[in-house]
Amino acid sequence: MAHLDLEKPLLERNDRLAAENKARLTAAGVFMVDLMASPGAGKTSTILATIDALRENYRIAVIEGDIASDVDSQTIKSKGIAAVQINTGGACHLESDMIARALGVLDLDALDLIIIENVGNLVCPTDFYLGEDAKVMILSVPEGDDKPLKYPGIFQISDAIILNKVDTAPVFDFDREAFLSSTRGLNPTAPVFEIAATTGQGVAIWTDWLAERVEKKRRALS
């Protein structure tokens, strides 16, 4: 399709800038994770729970991607955590040049972990690497157990998969076994963390996984 051909040079340029971002972060010993999900799956509340769990041991900043508004970065800042807002002005994903500018604003030597909240979308962010060490996706129970079948790409490229809002499972007709089985079929290696970000249920297993990787990247520097 014409669309894909037009996008090829764009993706190549994006990948080049992503490699530059990654080199900057590695030089500073900073781990960067890209959180992707549909609108309303609980990206911001997962970030808040992650900050609560890790802020004692690690220095954290957040890059907030939104089409419009700074609702989320205000929420993060109110917790005393540095947050850079990126408004894409219509684009359905973040790109490496936007992240490069955000990294320019942050003091990388004073950080261990950067969490990117990508634009709410299960499709567009899939193709765009940003220089992150891990891509992590969140699906929430109310979205339904059939989403791996409908949006296979994002399940395939994620390094870890969070299933959020598991506390609402009784209200929704969510077939956990079907979800796990089709997720496994698409991505046999990524861990699946079943959490309820707002109550804290299951969050520690996810943050332990993340902390281990942050620690490893920081140690590689010294």
Add this chain to the structure above:
Amino acid sequence: MAHLDLEKPLLERNDRLAAENKARLTAAGVFMVDLMASPGAGKTSTILATIDALRENYRIAVIEGDIASDVDSQTIKSKGIAAVQINTGGACHLESDMIARALGVLDLDALDLIIIENVGNLVCPTDFYLGEDAKVMILSVPEGDDKPLKYPGIFQISDAIILNKVDTAPVFDFDREAFLSSTRGLNPTAPVFEIAATTGQGVAIWTDWLAERVEKKRRALS
């Protein structure tokens, strides 16, 4: 941005084909509605409830847009309704040429209403007209009341807005007044239908609105 410049010829071509689709539908007296929403907001269950309400008086077909899979079109077909599956193979929205091919498969003279289920996405479908008579978006309560602020484009261009899963409001921290107020600010004229597609709550007000428009288009022919 480079991205937008590259997309301009694509959008112009899309709009030309959209006008051709609309002319075909007008010649046949068929009303076409484009349903847009995030993954899991309840597009398919809203379509099923709409079919139940209108099938006695109108001849209906469904065009199913998905990145992958034919889960939804199988569900529609099992109700005895014609369904055409479009797999976009990665693209985050439907385009007019895909709809033109789907219209070629359907017998337009034997139809009154075509419902398009767009790819689950609050961003990409916004820019692409398909030749539809109305664009209708669905937001579901679990997605949160702040979505109009974060995804203003889709709220602005919709001819009607459905708030689905209102039966789950007690479980979620959804501020109905805040949602209605920011929606009104973006789009003062579109009606907002508060429904629970799976229980039928509120559905009749939405289907009455739709039936009125289907009727009008059919009558314009005779």
